[in-house]
Amino acid sequence: MIDRDRLPNAFEFVVLSGLRVRQLIKGCVPRVPGEHKHIVTAQREVLSGKVVKMDAPAVAPGVPSESARP
Numbered sequence: 001m002i003d004r005d006r007l008p009n010a011f012e013f014v015v016l017s018g019l020r021v022r023q024l025i026k027g028c029v030p031r032v033p034g035e036h037k038h039i040v041t042a043q044r045e046v047l048s049g050k051v052v053k054m055d056a057p058a059v060a061p062g063v064p065s066e067s068a069r070p
Contacts, residue, residue, distance in 0.1 A: 012053065017042045020051050 020042035031050040
């Protein structure tokens with residue numbers, strides 16, 4: 001059973017789990033033991049804190065990012 005009270009909100013849990021599922025499908029190694037479907041593995045990883053959300057670095061307005069090189 002998934003205890004969603006431990007998370008900031010259900011939306012973040014679903015989005016983060018979905019992104020992790022994509023990684024698992026592409027071949028990333030699971031961070032929790034067990035033979036489960038990708039979605040269950042992703043949810044367990046998020047709940048156990050082994051997969052966390054990382055915010056993108058802030059870019060000052062008017063300053064081009066490194067990826068925006070011509």
